[in-house]
Amino acid sequence: MIGGKRFVVRKRKDNRLSHFESRLLAEGVRAVEGESPSLSTSISNAQSSSFEKLLLLRAKHDQNSPQISALFSHFHKVTKNLYSLFAFILFFFGATAVNKMMFTEQLSTVNFFWAFTLFFIPNLFMFVIWLLLFLKPEMLQSSSMSRFSLGVIKFFENRFNKAESEKQNYLALFNCYFSLHFGKFLGRYQLSKLTHLLWLSYFTGATLMLVLMLATHQVDFVWQTSILSSDSFQSLTQLLAFLPQQLGFPVPSHEQIQQSYLGATDLLDAENRRLVWSSLLISSLLLYGLLPRLFLYLLMRYLFKHKKKTFQLDLSHTYYVQLRQLLKPNKTTLGITDPDMESGKSSVQLGPDIGTINKENHLPESFYPIGVELSVKQHSIAKSHQVLSQAPSLEPMINVCDYLAQQKILVDLKHPKCRTVVLYVALGRLPDRGLKRFLGQLTSLSELSFYLALVVEKKQSKQRDSDWYQLAKEVFIPLDNIVLIELQGDKHE
Amino acid sequence: MSDLSVAVVGHANAGKTSLMRTLLRDSEFGEVADQAGTTRHVEGGALLIDESNRLSLFDTPGLEDSIALLQILSAYFPEQNVDGIERLQYFLEHLTDYPELQQEAKVLRALLSSDLIFYVIDLREPILGKYHDELKILSYATKPVIPVLNFTFEAEENITLWKEQLARLNFHAYVSFDNVHFQFSDELKIYQKMQTLLADKESLLDELIALREKQWSDTFQSAKQLVANLFIEAASVRYQSDDNESAISAQTILLQQSVRQAESHCVQQLLQLYQFRQSDIENQALPVSQGKWELDLFSSDNLQAFGIKLGGHIAKGAGVGVAIDVAVGGITLGAAALSGGVVGALWSVKQRYYNEIQAKIKGKRYLCVDDETLQVLWLRQLQLLTTLQQRGHASFNKIALENSLNVNADSLPKKWNRYLRKLRSFPQWSSLNNQRDQSEYYKRELLLKELIDEI
Numbered sequence: 001m002i003g004g005k006r007f008v009v010r011k012r013k014d015n016r017l018s019h020f021e022s023r024l025l026a027e028g029v030r031a032v033e034g035e036s037p038s039l040s041t042s043i044s045n046a047q048s049s050s051f052e053k054l055l056l057l058r059a060k061h062d063q064n065s066p067q068i069s070a071l072f073s074h075f076h077k078v079t080k081n082l083y084s085l086f087a088f089i090l091f092f093f094g095a096t097a098v099n100k101m102m103f104t105e106q107l108s109t110v111n112f113f114w115a116f117t118l119f120f121i122p123n124l125f126m127f128v129i130w131l132l133l134f135l136k137p138e139m140l141q142s143s144s145m146s147r148f149s150l151g152v153i154k155f156f157e158n159r160f161n162k163a164e165s166e167k168q169n170y171l172a173l174f175n176c177y178f179s180l181h182f183g184k185f186l187g188r189y190q191l192s193k194l195t196h197l198l199w200l201s202y203f204t205g206a207t208l209m210l211v212l213m214l215a216t217h218q219v220d221f222v223w224q225t226s227i228l229s230s231d232s233f234q235s236l237t238q239l240l241a242f243l244p245q246q247l248g249f250p251v252p253s254h255e256q257i258q259q260s261y262l263g264a265t266d267l268l269d270a271e272n273r274r275l276v277w278s279s280l281l282i283s284s285l286l287l288y289g290l291l292p293r294l295f296l297y298l299l300m301r302y303l304f305k306h307k308k309k310t311f312q313l314d315l316s317h318t319y320y321v322q323l324r325q326l327l328k329p330n331k332t333t334l335g336i337t338d339p340d341m342e343s344g345k346s347s348v349q350l351g352p353d354i355g356t357i358n359k360e361n362h363l364p365e366s367f368y369p370i371g372v373e374l375s376v377k378q379h380s381i382a383k384s385h386q387v388l389s390q391a392p393s394l395e396p397m398i399n400v401c402d403y404l405a406q407q408k409i410l411v412d413l414k415h416p417k418c419r420t421v422v423l424y425v426a427l428g429r430l431p432d433r434g435l436k437r438f439l440g441q442l443t444s445l446s447e448l449s450f451y452l453a454l455v456v457e458k459k460q461s462k463q464r465d466s467d468w469y470q471l472a473k474e475v476f477i478p479l480d481n482i483v484l485i486e487l488q489g490d491k492h493e
Numbered sequence: 494m495s496d497l498s499v500a501v502v503g504h505a506n507a508g509k510t511s512l513m514r515t516l517l518r519d520s521e522f523g524e525v526a527d528q529a530g531t532t533r534h535v536e537g538g539a540l541l542i543d544e545s546n547r548l549s550l551f552d553t554p555g556l557e558d559s560i561a562l563l564q565i566l567s568a569y570f571p572e573q574n575v576d577g578i579e580r581l582q583y584f585l586e587h588l589t590d591y592p593e594l595q596q597e598a599k600v601l602r603a604l605l606s607s608d609l610i611f612y613v614i615d616l617r618e619p620i621l622g623k624y625h626d627e628l629k630i631l632s633y634a635t636k637p638v639i640p641v642l643n644f645t646f647e648a649e650e651n652i653t654l655w656k657e658q659l660a661r662l663n664f665h666a667y668v669s670f671d672n673v674h675f676q677f678s679d680e681l682k683i684y685q686k687m688q689t690l691l692a693d694k695e696s697l698l699d700e701l702i703a704l705r706e707k708q709w710s711d712t713f714q715s716a717k718q719l720v721a722n723l724f725i726e727a728a729s730v731r732y733q734s735d736d737n738e739s740a741i742s743a744q745t746i747l748l749q750q751s752v753r754q755a756e757s758h759c760v761q762q763l764l765q766l767y768q769f770r771q772s773d774i775e776n777q778a779l780p781v782s783q784g785k786w787e788l789d790l791f792s793s794d795n796l797q798a799f800g801i802k803l804g805g806h807i808a809k810g811a812g813v814g815v816a817i818d819v820a821v822g823g824i825t826l827g828a829a830a831l832s833g834g835v836v837g838a839l840w841s842v843k844q845r846y847y848n849e850i851q852a853k854i855k856g857k858r859y860l861c862v863d864d865e866t867l868q869v870l871w872l873r874q875l876q877l878l879t880t881l882q883q884r885g886h887a888s889f890n891k892i893a894l895e896n897s898l899n900v901n902a903d904s905l906p907k908k909w910n911r912y913l914r915k916l917r918s919f920p921q922w923s924s925l926n927n928q929r930d931q932s933e934y935y936k937r938e939l940l941l942k943e944l945i946d947e948i
Contacts, residue, residue, distance in 0.1 A: 036762065049544075179934065318715035322765060330708055331517045334537030334549060338599045375619035402622020403560045430506045430528070433593065434558035434623055461527050 017060070020308035024180060026059035028068035030319050031176035032169045037323040051328045052315065058327060068173060074164055075177045078153060083194060087201040094205030098213065109220045112277055113233070116240075116284060119206065123199060123289055130195050134188055153178070185311060189304035196297035203290040210285060214278045220270065221277035223257075233257070237280075244283035251283075252276045363389050363451060363483060367420040370409060371399035372438070373429055378455045382424035385453065385485050397424070406438050413445050420449045423477075427454040427464065427484075431471040439475040451481040496539070497694055498549040499687075500603040500636075503613035504627060505555025506531070508643040511672035511887030512613055513538060513552045516680065518768040520886045523552050533596065535603050542701045550611075553603045554596040559626040562597050566630065577633025581605065604634040608694075609687060612640045612664075616648040620658045628662050637690035639683065640667040646674040666690060675885040677709050712766050713882070714945075719766070720874040721944035723759040725937065727752050727870055728916035730925040731861045744860055751925045752862055756870060760877065760894070767881040775891035861917060872904060875948065906947040915940060 017025060030037075049057075059065065101118055102110050157164065157174075164170065181190050223233055234257055241251035256273050313320065324330075369386045371379050379399050386397055400406055413421065423439065425431075443450050452472050472482055501509045510523040510532055517538045524531050532554050539547040556562070566580040581601050584591075588598050604610060610631055614624070631638050640659050642652060652669070659667055666686050670679045681702055688698045730752065734744035764771055862870075873894050880892050906912065920926050922937045 035758075036765075316711050316714055318718050318762065318766070321711050321715040322762070325765075325768065328541075330541055330704075331519060332539050332541060332547070333522075334539055334551075336534040336536045337551065338535035338602060340533035340554075340599075341595075373619075373621050373623075401619075402625065403564060405622070406560070432505045432555070432557035433596075434560055437558055437561060437593075463526070463528055467528060 018308075020311050022056045022060070023311055023313050024072060024177070025065060025068060026056055026313060027176050027180060028072060028173055029059045029062050029064060031172040032064050032068065033319075034172075035319060037319055037326060039326045049328075051324050052313065054327045055313075055320070055323060064169070067167070067169070071164070071167065071170065071173045072177055074161070075174065078157065078161070079181070082153060082156060083197060086194070087197055090198045090201040091205035094202035094207075095209035096205075097202075098206045098209040102210070102213065102219065108218070109222050112221045112223050112281065113236075115281065119203075119285065120288060123203075126195075126199070130192065134192055186304065186307055189300050189307055193297060193300040193304055196293050196300055200290065200293040200297050203285060203293060207282065207285045207290055210282055214282070218274065220274060221281070230258070240284060241280055243287055244280060247283070247287070249283035250276045250279040252280060363422060363453070364420045364449075366418055367422045367451065368413075368416060368418045369397040369422050369424060370442075371397050371424045372435065373401055374399050374424060374426055374455065378424075378426045378457065381455050381457075381485065382453065385424075385455075386422075400438070406441075410441060410445075413442065413448065416448060419447065420451065422451040422453050422483075424453045424455060424485075425468075427456045427468065428458070430464075431467045436471055436474060439471070439477075443475045443477060449481070450475075450477050451483060452477050453483045453485050456484060456486045495546050496549045497546070497609075497691070497697060498551065498607040499609045499611055500551050500553055500600075500607035501611045501613060502553050502556060502600050502604065502627075502631065503611075503641075504559075504615065504618075504624060505557050507555065507613040507615040507618075508672050508887070509555070509613045510552050511885065512611065512641060512643065512670065513550055514886040515670075515672050515675055516540065516550060516683075518886055520768070520770050520773075522886075525887055525889075535599050540701065540705075542697060542704060546697055546700075548701060551603050551607065553600045556597055556600055556627050556630070558594065558597065559623050559630055562594055563626040563630055565591065565594075566633065576635075577630075578605075578635050581630075581633050601630075601634075604631065604636060607636060609691060610634065610636050610638045611683075612638050614640055614642050614655060616642050616644045616651045616655060619651075620654055625658070625662070628659075628664065632662070637666075638664060639686050639690065640664050641683070642667055642669045643672055645669045645671045672885040672887045675883055677882070680705065716763055716766055716878055716881070717945045717948045718941070719759050719762050720871075720878060720948060721941050723755055723874060724867070724871055724944060725916060725941060726755050726923045726925055727862050728867050728913055729920050729923040731859045731917070731920045731923075732926075733857050733859055736858050741858070741860065748860055748862065752866075752870075755925060756874075759874065763874075763877060763881060767884075769881065769884070769886070769892075773888075773892055775893045864913065867913065868905060868909075878948070906944075908943075908947075912940070912944065 102115055180186060225233060234254065237252065237257050245251045252273065256276055259273060369382070371382050374382060379397070383397055398405065398409065400409055421442070423442070425435070452468070454468060469479070469482070472479070501512055503509050506527065510525050514520055514522045514525070517540065519538065522538055523536055532552055535551050535553050537549055537551045539549040541547045566577070566584055569575070569580050569583050585598060585601060588595070612628065612631055618624070642655060645652065656667065659665070666689060668679065668682045668686050670683060684698050684702050684705070688695050691698070730748065732744045732748045734740045760774060761771060764773060877892065877894060884892070916922065919937065
C-alpha cells in the first residue's frame with residue numbers, strides 16, 4: 001500500500017518521476033502500443049533534446065500514462081503485500097519449527113548439535129544454491145523461484161483483484177512490469193531480496209520463539225555422538241562459540257561442554273549450564289542465521305535500488321528504432337532555398353509516338369551526316385546507317401562532342417557541299433538546353449534542310465520520345481524529317 | 494545550428510535528386526523523372542549529426558548548357574589574368590544578360606555558398622565535351638569537389654574511362670555510389686572522402702560516420718529481430734480443430750490468414766525501418782499449407798526434454814517436501830519429500846502434455862504451418878532484407894516477394910530441424926495462438942537470439 005502510493009504521490013508532488021519509474025513508464029507505453037509506435041503526442045524542442053529524453057517525455061504525456069501508472073502502482077502494491085505474506089508465513093514456520101523440534105512435552109533435554117544442524121544445514125544448503133544462481137543470473141531468471149513468484153502473483157490477482165485484472169491492457173502491462181522486475185537486469189536482485197527476506201523471517205520467528213520458550217521452559221542441553229570423538233565436539237563447540245564469546249554472549253566453558261555429554265549427571269552447575277547453552281543457541285541463531293540473512297537482504301535491497309538507478313532502456317529494440325525515426329528523425333528538410341521563378345517545363349507528351357510513325361521515312365539520296373554527342377557504339381551504328389543510305393565516299397561523319405567541334409561544323413555549313421544535313425543523335429540521350437542551343441544554331445543556317453536521325457539502342461520511355469519531338473519542333477525540324485534508326489541484330493535500318 | 498553544406502551538382506538526369514533521396518533515406522524528396530529540367534529549384538535536406546551540427550545537402554538543377562556557360566566565362570576579362578571565381582561572380586552580377594542560363598546561375602550560387610561539391614556523374618554516358626566543361630566550371634568555384642560515379646552497376650566498364658578523364662582534370666578523390674544498387678560502405682566512403690578534403694571538419698565527420706554506422710547497424714539488428722520473431726510466431730503457431738474435414742478446412746483458412754497477416758505486418762515494419770514506401774512492395778501471397786501437428790511422445794527430443802523436466806520437477810517437489818519436513822521438525826518423517834517428488838513429476842507431465850493428451854482424448858487435432866511454407870517464409874524475408882539493404886531510395890522498381898525460391902541445405906540454417914522441433918514444442922511462444930503466455934519466455938529470448946545470429 002505504502003509503496004503503491006509512493007509512485008503516484010511522487011509524481012503528483014513535483015511532477016517528476018525517478019530514473020527507473022520514467023523508464024518503466026516508457027516500457028509500459030511500449031507494452032500498450034505493441035510493436036508499432038505512433039506519434040500521438042507532440043513534443044516541442046525535439047531537435048535540442050536527446051532521443052531518450054524525448055521518449056521519456058512522450059511516455060509521460062502519453063494519453064495512457066495515468067492508466068499505466070495506476071496499474072504499475074497496483075502491481076507494486078501486490079508484490080509488496082505478497083512478500084509480506086510470504087514473510088509472515090515463513091516467520092510462522094520458523095516459530096513452529098522451534099516449538100516442534102525442541103519443546104515437545106516428552107522431552108526435557110535438547111540435543112544441541114542436532115538442533116543446530118536442523119536449523120543451519122538447510123540454510124547453508126540453500127545459501128550455496130542461491131550463491132550459484134546469483135552468479136549465473138540467467139539461471140536465476142528462469143528459476144522456479146521466479147515462476148513460483150509470478151504464479152502466485154497471478155493467482156492472487158485473479159482471486160482477489162478480478163476488477164483490476166479485467167482492465168484494458170492489463171495483461172500486457174502485467175507482463176511488462178514483471179518481466180522487468182524479474183528479468184535479466186533486475187531479476188536476480190529482486191529474487192535474492194525475496195530469498196533473504198524469507199530466510200530472515202524464518203530465523204526471526206525461530207529466534208523469537210526460542211527466546212520465548214527458553215524463558216518459560218526448562219530444558220537441559222546435551223550432545224551425543226556415535227562415531228565422532230568427544231575431542232572433536234569440544235573443538236567444534238569452541239569454534240562455534242568463538243564469535244558469540246567475542247561479542248559478550250555467555251558460552252559454555254571446556255568443563256561445561258564435557259559435563260553436557262549425554263550421561264553426565266553433575267547437577268551442581270545445571271542452571272548455569274542451561275544458561276550458557278541457551279545463550280550459545282540463541283546467539284548462534286542470531287549470528288549465523290538471522291544477521292547474515294539480514295545483511296544479505298539489506299545488501300540486495302541496496303543493489304536492487306542501485307541497479308534501478310542505472311537501468312537503461314534497450315534502444316536497439318525494433319520498437320525504439322522505429323520510434324526514433326518518428327520522434328527524432330536523423331534528417332530534416334531545408335525546403336527550397338533558390339526557387340524557380342519561371343513556369344516549370346511541361347512534361348506533357350506532345351505529338352504522336354516517334355517510334356511508331358517514322359520508321360518508313362527515308363532519307364534523301366545524298367546528305368551531310370553529323371553525329372551529335374554519340375558514344376562509340378552509337379557512332380558506329382550511325383556510320384553503318386550512313387553507309388547503307390548513301391555512297392560512302394561522300395562525306396565522313398563527324399561526331400560533335402565539344403565546343404570546338406560545334407564551331408567547326410557551324411563554319412563548315414556556311415559553305416555546304418550538300419543542301420541536306422542529317423543530325424544523328426542518340427534517342428537515349430537527354431535532349432537538354434545545350435543540345436537545343438546547338439541544333440538551333442545549325443537549323444538557323446538558311447537554305448539547308450535538316451533531318452533528325454534518332455539512334456535507338458534500347459527502348460526508351462514515351463516521355464523521352466516526346467522530349468525529342470518537342471526539341472525538333474523547337475528547332476524547326478519537321479516531324480517528317482525525323483528518322484528512327486533501330487539496332488536489329490547486326491542490321492540497321 | 495552549424496551547417497556543413499554540400500551542393501549536389503551535375504548534368505541533367507545524372508542522379509542528383511536520387512543521391513539526395515538515398516543519403517537522406519527519403520523517397521519523397523524532390524522530384525525524379527527521366528527528363529531534363531525535372532529539378533528547377535535549389536532544395537535542401539540535412540542529416541542531423543548532433544544537437545548543434547548537421548550536414549546540409551542542396552539539390553540543384555542540372556547544368557544543361559555548360560558549353561555556352563564556359564564560353565561566356567572565358568570571354569570575360571580578355572588579356573587579363575583573372576581567377577575563375579571572379580568570373581563566376583561577374584557572371585552572376587550580369588545574369589540579366591543571359592536569361593537562358595537562369596538554371597546554371599542557381600547552380601553557381603549553390604556552389605559559392607557551400608563548403609563542398611558533389612559532382613554526380615552518370616557513368617552510362619560517354620565522356621563528352623560538356624562534362625569536361627562542367628568540371629572546369631566547378632573548379633572555378635574554389636571549393637573541394639568529390640565526383641560521385643553513379644550507375645556503377647549498369648556501366649562498370651566505363652569506370653576506367655571516367656577515372657582517366659577525372660585525373661586529367663586533377664580530380665582524384667572520386668567515389669562510386671550507385672543510387673539504385675546501394676551499398677552502405679559506399680556512403681561511408683563519401684564521408685571519408687569529405688574528411689580528406691575538409692581537414693578542419695574531420696572530427697565532425699568522424700561523428701557523422703559513427704552515427705550513420707550506428708543507425709545502420711541498429712536498423713539491421715531491428716530488422717533481424719523482426720524476421721526472427723516472425724519465424725518464431727509462424728513456426729510455433731498451432732490451431733486446434735475437430736477431426737472432420739469442414740472444421741479442419743475452416744481452421745486452415747484461419748491459420749493461413751493469421752500467418753499471412755503476420756508476414757504482411759513484418760514486411761510493413763521492415764519497409765518502415767528502412768524508410769521505404771509501403772507501395773514499394775509487390776507481394777505474392779505466402780502459400781501457407783497446413784501440416785498436422787505431430788506429437789510423438791517417444792521421439793528422442795521429447796523424451797530428452799521430458800526427462801530433464803521430469804527430473805527437475807521431481808527435485809523441486811522433493812525440495813519443497815524436505816523444507817516442509819525440516820520446518821515441522823522432521824515429524825513428517827520424509828513423507829513430505831516423497832509426496833513432493835511425486836507431485837513434481839505429475840506436474841511435469843501435466844505441464845508438457847496436458848493439452849496434447851486432452852486433444853487426443855477428445856478426438857481433436859492440431860494444425861500447424863508445414864515445413865515447406867516455413868522455409869519459403871524464412872527465405873522470402875531474408876531475400877527482402879537483403880534487397881532493402883541494397884536498395885536506394887530513388888529506385889522505382891517494385892520489390893517482389895518471390896515464392897519460387899531455391900531451397901537447399903545451404904540456404905537454411907544448419908540447425909533448421911532443431912529450431913523447428915523446439916518451436917513446435919512451445920505453442921505458447923506465438924502471439925498468433927489465443928493462449929499465449931509468458932512461461933519459458935526466457936527460452937524464447939534465447940532462441941530469438943540464436944535465430945538473429947543465423948541471419
